[in-house]
Amino acid sequence: MSNIFSGGSHDLDLSNGATAVFIDVLMLAVSDLASEDWDFRFAALLTLQDQNVMGRGAVGFDLAEFDWGATERERARAKDFVLRATALAASGHRWSELGYHPPRVHDYLHRFTTMVESCTPPADSSAARGFPGPDEAAMASCVRHRVLSALPLWDGCFLCNRPHC
Numbered sequence: 001m002s003n004i005f006s007g008g009s010h011d012l013d014l015s016n017g018a019t020a021v022f023i024d025v026l027m028l029a030v031s032d033l034a035s036e037d038w039d040f041r042f043a044a045l046l047t048l049q050d051q052n053v054m055g056r057g058a059v060g061f062d063l064a065e066f067d068w069g070a071t072e073r074e075r076a077r078a079k080d081f082v083l084r085a086t087a088l089a090a091s092g093h094r095w096s097e098l099g100y101h102p103p104r105v106h107d108y109l110h111r112f113t114t115m116v117e118s119c120t121p122p123a124d125s126s127a128a129r130g131f132p133g134p135d136e137a138a139m140a141s142c143v144r145h146r147v148l149s150a151l152p153l154w155d156g157c158f159l160c161n162r163p164h165c
């Protein structure tokens, strides 16, 4: 089973294990960069990619189904946020906290960057499906790990919830 992250003509088809790694390193970066409302909604989307909660092989998202924002300025800023978070993740940000060495994750992040860069956020958000609304934003930060989590669905962050922890 695998999970598909797509945008435009690009696809990132990741195994369950690769998905977990990809989302973990992104979450560590997003947790430290998030500052505006949209960022916390994107963080909530990342929490929804936790296969320990959602089921294995049952996650993934499509950039075309994001609610990128109502104005061109908002959309550009949201896209820039995703790119900055991905770049920070690729720099190895907080990888030491994972408790494992993330294999091949540079490749996933590089391919994701290409996907986001080539994506033109749609002005019409009526196609947005499954993108967390303002009320669902991941505003809670786990005290122990300083990682965002979306309450009340999750009682802690992904580091709290991982089975081998």
Ligand SMILES: [Zn+2]
Pocket: 142, 143, 144, 145, 146, 147, 156, 157, 158, 159, 160, 161
């Ligand atoms: Zn935690």
